[in-house]
Amino acid sequence: xxxxxxxxxxxxxxxxxxxxxxxxxxxxxxxxxxxxxxxxxxxxxxxxxxxxxxxxxxxxxxxxxxxxxxxxxxxxxxxxxxxxxxxxxxxxxxxxxxxxxxxxxxxxxxxxxxxxxxxxxxxxxxxxxxxxxxxxxxxxxxxxxxxxxxxxxxxxxxxxxxxxxxxxxxxxxxxxxxxxxxxxxxxxxxxxxxxxxxxxxxxxxxxxxxxxxxxxxxxxxxxxxxxxxxxxxxxxxxxxxxxxx
Numbered sequence: 001x002x003x004x005x006x007x008x009x010x011x012x013x014x015x016x017x018x019x020x021x022x023x024x025x026x027x028x029x030x031x032x033x034x035x036x037x038x039x040x041x042x043x044x045x046x047x048x049x050x051x052x053x054x055x056x057x058x059x060x061x062x063x064x065x066x067x068x069x070x071x072x073x074x075x076x077x078x079x080x081x082x083x084x085x086x087x088x089x090x091x092x093x094x095x096x097x098x099x100x101x102x103x104x105x106x107x108x109x110x111x112x113x114x115x116x117x118x119x120x121x122x123x124x125x126x127x128x129x130x131x132x133x134x135x136x137x138x139x140x141x142x143x144x145x146x147x148x149x150x151x152x153x154x155x156x157x158x159x160x161x162x163x164x165x166x167x168x169x170x171x172x173x174x175x176x177x178x179x180x181x182x183x184x185x186x187x188x189x190x191x192x193x194x195x196x197x198x199x200x201x202x203x204x205x206x207x208x209x210x211x212x213x214x215x216x217x218x219x220x221x222x223x224x225x226x227x228x229x230x231x232x233x234x235x236x237x238x239x240x241x242x243x244x245x
Contacts, residue, residue, distance in 0.1 A: 057186035064183040089171035122149030
């Protein structure tokens with residue numbers, strides 16, 4: 001009986017161990033293969049730009065300054081050429097306009113005189129017709145006749161002026177490109193706000209030039225007063241020296 005119980009217990013234990021091993025086998029296999037869970041690659045930080053030194057900034061400024069000088073010279077050349085061309089065109093326009101005015105001034109005066117005559121005649125006819133009108137219809141007819149005569153005179157004048165041809169038009173000033181911008185010079189970090197060069201701690205002091213005296217350490221006001229009092233006390237002699245009692 002005991003042997004049967006022992007065999008049963010051993011069988012149940014082996015069955016339990018086999019189930020446990022089967023349950024953990026895929027997990028261990030995945031762990032060994034390294035495909036347990038996909039991991040996204042970590043983002044790579046972009047390298048920050050290295051700050052340039054003052055000397056590098058100064059070298060870049062010199063290059064840009066030379067480019068600016070070349071661009072400015074080219075721009076000045078183009079501007080001068082454009083100005084000269086505009087002045088030449090303006091002189092041609094003045095000559096052509098004077099010639100056109102001289103040719104057509106008499107005709108223009110004649111056209112304007114005819115226009116004034118037509119307008120004056122239309123007004124005179126209107127006054128005569130309006131003063132003689134006895135009814136509202138006659139007065140309205142007089143106003144309509146005045147409007148029609150004015151329109152006819154204006155149209156005739158416009159047609160006569162257009163027949164002379166268009167007068168010369170003045171030239172248009174050419175448009176230039178914007179002026180080049182001068183680059184900014186970098187600021188030397190060794191300079192103070194007032195434009196003087198800072199003296200680094202431990203650096204040797206500049207020697208005074210010939211003919212120049214260095215700054216002397218002058219005593220302050222209190223020390224000068226003490227020195228003056230000491231000198232005045234040493235120079236004062238007692239007045240009662242040698243008197244008898």
